[in-house]
């Protein structure tokens with residue numbers, strides 16, 4: 001069994017009066033893939049964003065409870081949120097490269113963290129693009145604009161951009177929902193590769209995808225975490241009837 005990377009205890013989240021997460025408890029394993037599933041509006045993205053404090057950017061959000069990463073409560077006052085987001089990177093649903101070159105997209109994070117050494121940046125760009133399984137496709141056109149890449153390549157570029165600052169944890173919110181089947185497969189293969197070195201938490205609406213790529217799955221419904229289980233178990237013999245109903249397509 002892997003050690004715990006993220007420990008969530010008694011987590012409640014409110015948007016104004018509305019409670020979007022209800023008393024969530026979860027321990028997420030290091031160097032593994034954890035899938036978050038559940039119907040639209042159940043709180044998957046909200047939960048994912050609590051893990052690197054992206055909800056801080058939304059007005060009227062109130063969060064109670066604890067999220068421990070390496071024994072530090074990420075909501076405590078002494079936490080440097082910039083450093084937290086460096087350690088806990090994020091990839092979004094629609095690929096969102098900056099309107100810059102491929103090279104500059106990947107070098108951006110290290111640069112804002114103060115790195116200017118050209119040789120070191122070159123190394124990071126190559127390593128990150130290799131890590132995102134994109135290097136061979138772009139190595140001869142690093143100066144081209146990133147927006148000229150295909151959607152699938154852009155998404156892998158966004159993964160490379162996240163890897164460039166050497167995170168421990170990668171959060172992915174429906175990273176393949178805008179991609180064609182072949183690009184989706186590439187990202188899925190990449191996730192399998194990345195979990196050797198990173199802890200990955202991924203939201204997906206695609207249950208086959210969750211079953212294929214994750215080690216554990218969390219099923220959310222109306223802000224409650226209904227079931228958190230080994231993926232094989234959750235999809236073959238879930239402990240809860242609501243999970244059974246959801247995975248067999250009876251609602252959601």
Ligand SMILES: Nc1ncnc2c1ncn2[C@@H]1O[C@H](COP(=O)(O)OP(=O)(O)OP(=O)(O)O)[C@@H](O)[C@H]1O
Nearest residue numbers: 015018020038039040041042043044045046047058
């Ligand atoms: N910025 C916000 N302000 C107010 N309410 C919000 C905000 N973001 C989300 N919510 C509400 O919180 C609940 C959970 O939303 P969330 O986006 O986390 O769901 P989700 O499971 O990711 O859904 P989807 O599968 O459609 O992406 C919903 O009722 C939503 O309307």
Ligand SMILES: [Mg+2]
Nearest residue numbers: 044045046203
């Ligand atoms: Mg969402």
